[in-house]
Amino acid sequence: MTGDGRSPDPQEARGPAEFVELLRRLKDASGLTFRELTQRAEAVGDVLPRSTIANMLARTTVPREELLGTFVRACGCGPAEVDSWLAVRKEIAVHGRRLVTVEPRSAVPVVPVVPVVPVVPVEPRESGASVAPEPGPEPEAPEPARSRRPMLVAVVAGVALAVAAAAAVTVLLPDGGAAPEGGGRKTAGPVTAPAAGPVRIRSVRTGLCLSERLGRKNGTVYQMPCVTETVPQFSLLPLGSGTWRLATDHPDYGEGCTGVLHGLTATGTPLEDTGCGHRGPAEIFRLEPVGDPVRGYRIRPAHTDLCLGARHGSTKELAKVVQLACAKDGTDQLYSFDPVRS
Numbered sequence: 001m002t003g004d005g006r007s008p009d010p011q012e013a014r015g016p017a018e019f020v021e022l023l024r025r026l027k028d029a030s031g032l033t034f035r036e037l038t039q040r041a042e043a044v045g046d047v048l049p050r051s052t053i054a055n056m057l058a059r060t061t062v063p064r065e066e067l068l069g070t071f072v073r074a075c076g077c078g079p080a081e082v083d084s085w086l087a088v089r090k091e092i093a094v095h096g097r098r099l100v101t102v103e104p105r106s107a108v109p110v111v112p113v114v115p116v117v118p119v120v121p122v123e124p125r126e127s128g129a130s131v132a133p134e135p136g137p138e139p140e141a142p143e144p145a146r147s148r149r150p151m152l153v154a155v156v157a158g159v160a161l162a163v164a165a166a167a168a169v170t171v172l173l174p175d176g177g178a179a180p181e182g183g184g185r186k187t188a189g190p191v192t193a194p195a196a197g198p199v200r201i202r203s204v205r206t207g208l209c210l211s212e213r214l215g216r217k218n219g220t221v222y223q224m225p226c227v228t229e230t231v232p233q234f235s236l237l238p239l240g241s242g243t244w245r246l247a248t249d250h251p252d253y254g255e256g257c258t259g260v261l262h263g264l265t266a267t268g269t270p271l272e273d274t275g276c277g278h279r280g281p282a283e284i285f286r287l288e289p290v291g292d293p294v295r296g297y298r299i300r301p302a303h304t305d306l307c308l309g310a311r312h313g314s315t316k317e318l319a320k321v322v323q324l325a326c327a328k329d330g331t332d333q334l335y336s337f338d339p340v341r342s
Helices: 016-030 034-043 050-058 065-074 079-095 154-170
Strands: 197-203 209-211 222-224 233-240 243-250 254-260 271-274 285-290 296-301 307-310 319-324 335-339
Touching: 016 050, 016 065, 016 079, 034 050, 034 065, 050 065, 050 243, 050 254, 065 079, 271 319, 296 335
Parallel strands: none
Antiparallel strands: 197 209, 197 233, 197 335, 209 222, 222 319, 233 243, 243 254, 243 285, 254 271, 285 296, 296 307, 307 319
8 A cells, every 4th residue: 555545646757667666556555456456447348457457567668558547547546647647658658758847746535446346257259250251362461450559669669679689699499509590490499388477489390489570560470480580579377277368568569468360260360469358268278288298289269269370381481370270180280388588
């Protein structure tokens, strides 16, 4: 708690780390648990998973605009306070810090918390159409743009790319060997079981990793070299009952979730990385071991129970990752979850 149970003033923040610290204080002042915040958001039609709250409060960068608005409303802030939080967040996101000095307002009491009535879980509905035709050959036309918004100006994105390229020189591969010069693939190495935390999701057969293409806005996931182009950073978040979320952290778009495009059920539908919460079970996965000893893990979307793999079983770079009928022997559909090491 903040001691007096009053809401902190976002105007006090001078940079990203201070801004997130004020969000922690806001959560403490509300007296609400992660579960209660999630339920309060759901009661007004917002989406605020507990894992997303935890990730946001553990970071030192400002959250996405829509996530921030949902969070501060759930904490009991009124419209004027929400606007204040969003304005400060925008200034820090664009400039990296506050550019103007404003006298902090007097602390405003948090709206009293009404006891939350337990919510009866319901099966999430799929987004978009319930049935989709089988996609044809891989299209060349641009795909719909992702809903997440850039967190920083283009200059910051360029710096992120330069840092990523420099860091790639010292990255170790799963078996501990040095990365080949030029970022070539490396298929050798043990299969690593899923565990919570940052990972590279590597195809056992090709040695390629799940990744986006830098500079693209649609969030489509491809298989690409693991060393130099693995964007975004994937993290495994356990949801219980053997299910997982593939959380992401993109250098340009911030936090998000991996899921099947629009929650569609057709085989051949691609995997995408966008914001969390609008695809229901299409962004929840079962990770199924195959073989004894284990040769790899199938990744199975909860809404279809199909398997993820490269389109047409391709072993080439830039092949889209899509949902397919599961192969009996797991060929082309087995993955290793290699912890990120530097």
